Each structure stands twice: as C-alpha cells, then as structure tokens.
Amino acid sequence: MKRRGHSVNPVDKNVLENKERELSDADHRILGQHLGLFSISEDVGAGLVLWHPKGTTVRNLIRDFWEEEHLKNGYQLVCTPHIAREELWRISGHLDYYRENMYVFSKDGEGYVVKPMNCPFHVQIFKARPRSYKELPIRYAEWGTVYRYERSGTLHGLLRVRGFTQDDAHIFCTAEQVENEILSLLDFTERVLEKFGFTEYRVNLSTRDPQQPEKYMGSEQEWHHAQNALANALKKKKTTYNEMLGEAVFYGPKIDLNIVDAAGREWQCTTIQFDFNLSKRFNITYVGADGKEHEIVMIHRALLGAIERFFAILTEHCRGNFPVWLAPTQVAVLPVSTVFVRYAEEVHRELLAQGVRSELDNSTSTISYKIRQAETQKIPYMAICGKNETELKKIAVRKHGLGNIGLLTVQELVHNIKQEDKP
Ligand SMILES: [Zn+2]
Numbered sequence: 001m002k003r004r005g006h007s008v009n010p011v012d013k014n015v016l017e018n019k020e021r022e023l024s025d026a027d028h029r030i031l032g033q034h035l036g037l038f039s040i041s042e043d044v045g046a047g048l049v050l051w052h053p054k055g056t057t058v059r060n061l062i063r064d065f066w067e068e069e070h071l072k073n074g075y076q077l078v079c080t081p082h083i084a085r086e087e088l089w090r091i092s093g094h095l096d097y098y099r100e101n102m103y104v105f106s107k108d109g110e111g112y113v114v115k116p117m118n119c120p121f122h123v124q125i126f127k128a129r130p131r132s133y134k135e136l137p138i139r140y141a142e143w144g145t146v147y148r149y150e151r152s153g154t155l156h157g158l159l160r161v162r163g164f165t166q167d168d169a170h171i172f173c174t175a176e177q178v179e180n181e182i183l184s185l186l187d188f189t190e191r192v193l194e195k196f197g198f199t200e201y202r203v204n205l206s207t208r209d210p211q212q213p214e215k216y217m218g219s220e221q222e223w224h225h226a227q228n229a230l231a232n233a234l235k236k237k238k239t240t241y242n243e244m245l246g247e248a249v250f251y252g253p254k255i256d257l258n259i260v261d262a263a264g265r266e267w268q269c270t271t272i273q274f275d276f277n278l279s280k281r282f283n284i285t286y287v288g289a290d291g292k293e294h295e296i297v298m299i300h301r302a303l304l305g306a307i308e309r310f311f312a313i314l315t316e317h318c319r320g321n322f323p324v325w326l327a328p329t330q331v332a333v334l335p336v337s338t339v340f341v342r343y344a345e346e347v348h349r350e351l352l353a354q355g356v357r358s359e360l361d362n363s364t365s366t367i368s369y370k371i372r373q374a375e376t377q378k379i380p381y382m383a384i385c386g387k388n389e390t391e392l393k394k395i396a397v398r399k400h401g402l403g404n405i406g407l408l409t410v411q412e413l414v415h416n417i418k419q420e421d422k423p
Contacts, residue, residue, distance in 0.1 A: 028312040029157040031320040047155040047162030054328035075141040080121035086111035092120045101148045118144035122170040123282045131286040137173035144168045158312035165307040171299040182233035200260040207253050209246030217251045218276030226274045227253045251277035261317040269305040320378045324420040330357045332374035336367045336386035344385040354414045
C-alpha cells in the first residue's frame, strides 16, 4: 500500500539532476544569494528557509495575486494553527502511517504534532456546524505552512526543504458537482500558471490498479465515479494526458500537472486529489435535499505546490529576471552625480507614492557603475537623473537588457509599468 501523504512530491528527477549539475548562474541558490532573496542558516537548521526582504516581496506579491484569484473563483480563505493534538493525527491516520515524517513533541503530558498537512484543520472548519447541500461546494483555501522531516541528504536549496508553505485548498462537494468542479479547477489552474509564464505542461491521471482492489480505500463505485470525473474533465478541455494505471495513492485518484520550464525541464506542481480516506475517518457529511445525511466528496488541491519549490522553479525559469509585476525592485533611480541627488530623491518619492517599487542609489559611485549594479540586480527599469533631466523635469529611462528607451516623465514611466503589469 502506498502510504505517501497526498502532497508529498515524488523525488524529482530534476532535483537529482540539479545535484549533479554544476552551480550555474541560473541556479536558484546562486540567484537567491546574489539578488538577496533568501538564505538558509545552519543555526536555524537545514531545510528551513529565511526569506529576505526582496524574496519576501516576491512571495507576498505571489500570495496577493493568488488570494485575489481565489476569492474571484469562489474560494473562502481560512487560517489554521501550526500545531495540533496528537488525537487529530490519530483520527486522520497520519500518526500511524506518516509518523516518521512528523515533528512530534509533548507538553504537560499531552502529545502534539507540528502540522505536516493542512487537511485535518480544514475538515474541522467544515465540521464546525451541520452543512446543507445548498452551501456546497465549499472551497477552503490557505497558504498553510507545514513541516515534514526529510533526510538531510535529500535536502536541496528551496526545491526540497523541511518547512514549506503549500497553496492548499480543500473542496467539499456532492458527487453530482464533482465533474464541474474539476473542469473549472483545470481552467483556473491554467490561468494562474500562465500569469507566471508557464504555458506548457504535461498531465498525468493516476488511477487504481483494478487487479488489486484490496490496496485501496473507498468503494468500487466511488473510484469509478471519481476517475470518470477526472478523465471527462480532461477530455472536455481537450487536454492530452497519460493515464498512469496503478499509480493512484490508496485513498483516491488524482491529476498531476507538470509544468515545463524555459530549459525544457518538467516540474510537478499542481495536484488535484480525491480523498475517500479522510472523508470517512472524519465522517464528513452534509444534509441533502431529502433531509438525510450524505457522504461528502473531498478533494485536495494545490496549484503551485510548495511555494518554496515553486519560487525556485520560477526563479530559474526567468533566470532571476522576474516579470515587472513580481520584480522586488521595479525601478532604480540613479543620480548622475551628487549634484542631482535632490532631484533623484524627488523622482524616487513620486514613484513610491504612485505604488512603484523604487530604490534610490545615492552612493558616490560613477553612473556607469550604478547602471552596471542595477543591471546585475536585474532591476527592470532605471531612471537616470542628470543635468538635462533635472532641467526638463524628466528622467532618462533604461530598460534591463534593452538599454536606453528615451526621456520620459515620471508619470509616463509609471504608466509603462502599470501597462506591463497587466496579464
Ligand atoms: Zn489536503
């Protein structure tokens, strides 16, 4: 029986390849240090990530976008604790089959677990009161930070860590609603991934091995219905997919979506997974139109997967050249010499006031050095302030990788940035 947690990524072929390949300029660990995005400290512990201000900016921008999209798509945001009593994990089954990956401790004679998953918490919110069919589907979403023990030999930059945040959600719906849910979930996934520049991916549908029904939780009928719903949704979308017979975990079939990055590497990020186990263990039901209790269908899903891992993939995909909407610094304001610092300050303040992430370089370095610095920091725009610009109340704008794009007003630059921000 496969006893893996639903959102544990299989050991990535890519991770292993990464280990073997030399540290290149495009490696997220090098970029992370060079661009001041994150670090990992021995004193804190292996596989535990410290997000620096610039990395935090990118991370928060991803989250803001993600939350906004989820609200638009009928999700409700929830927030749950980092630890819970052992009892919760006994009911969920994790204590039996996932213990070696969990951080367990006790206080006042009572056992606690640092959460390796968010699911049982979302279940508790659902179960806080009786639910009617009229409320369904209910979709709870959370950037839930979880901790899982991984052997130190398997840890790798942000790609494999011990503490990470999942862009997690759980959908509770009726059997009749499943197919539509999956279909709109696939559309939603596509739109979200596209925003990050991922337009190519491969899809795997993991189904059960019909020769070994004893390996799986849930009835024949449940499996049949769930597998059909997944396959039908993929067919309706005209998505080509591989059926992975016998690859389903014991508690339900799933769809995995592997994104293809700029270097042609595949990364499994999105998972849409049925769960016949938790819904039964926690006895999750709703009251139907007939006034009777019915079993719920529970679906786990993560679109980006682990944020740390997604961030590593994204950073390598764009080689640290984040799109303008995600760039930690969007504009570097560069006075040609100390004489023009005052005007540069004015420009910098105006940009900030307009909601642009601006940085002022008021050092005494030469302008060519400042430009080089901004280039290596991969800042999308530079606003150069010299004599001419000060007199005309304009800025000489350079774009990363393109060079000079002309003399603009601050307002014009702001407009350009906002235009680029749009999907
Ligand atoms: Zn879950």
